[in-house]
Amino acid sequence: MHRSASRLTRVLACAAVPVILTVAGCSSDSGKDSGSGSGKKSGASSSAQPSSKPSKAPLEKAVYSTLPEPCKVVAAKTIEAIVPKAKDANGTAAKSNDVTSRATCTWNGLDEAGLKGSQYRWLSISLVRFDSLASVGTGSKRAEDEYAKQVEKAKVIEGAENVKPEEAGGIGDQATSITFTTKKDGEFFNTTVIARTHNVVITLDYNGTAYEGADAPDQAKLLESAIAATKETVASVEAANQAKQPEQSGTPSPQPSPSNS
Secondary structure (H helix, E strand, C coil): HHHHHHHHHHHHHHHHHHHHHHHHHHHHHHHHHHHHHHHHHHHHHHCCCCCCCCCCCCCCCCCCCCCCCCCHHCCCHHHHHHHHEEECCCCCCCCCCCCEEEEEEEEEEEEEEEEHHHHHHEEEEEEEECCCCCCCCCCCHHHHHHHHHHHHHHHHHCCEEEEEEECCCCCEEEEEEEEEEEEECCCCEEEEEEEEEEEEEEEEEEEEEEEEECCCCHHHHHHHHHHHHHHHHHHHHHHHHHHHHHHHHHHCCCCCCCCCC
């Protein structure tokens, strides 16, 4: 009886060993899973950290979003004074694919004074507006580049003589006047004024000549008239955009009333 009890004790002890080992193994696997889980959490935490790269500043919006009607940038009385007896006092607008970005108007007239001869005048006003584009820069910077280009272009007109460029203060943000003479089909006295107001560039050309013994145009007076007309044009650009502001902001459209169904 004693031997049977002893043998039974040893069998039970051996049978208990696998159970203990199995429990220990499960405990070990559970530890590995736990470690793996904490690793995943660490990775997620790392990826959630904000980037150290600075955010790019938004591009500055162009100040002006439209252009005035080119043939109305100067007053009727101005045209009457500087282009007397104009063929068309309303001017002739050039064709443009987008009049809010590029526009030109011209006037010309021959004032005949009988035996005193005749005076001819020609005026052209061109406007170019630049938008802000991420690929090329702000509207104002693009206008600055165009302004510089037009100034250099006006200095090298073919056949020009006595070319005299000068800074013209008090017109927009930048302005330059260039006076010169040409002698093709008579002696013409020319004035070009290039001005920039924010993201719009204005190029004004004004010239005159005399026929049949009339006195030659006064170059200083031509320049004075050209500068005055350019100032009017700058004011017209500003006024056209001020008039558009309420239209752009607008009032929110009324929301439809809820259905009773």
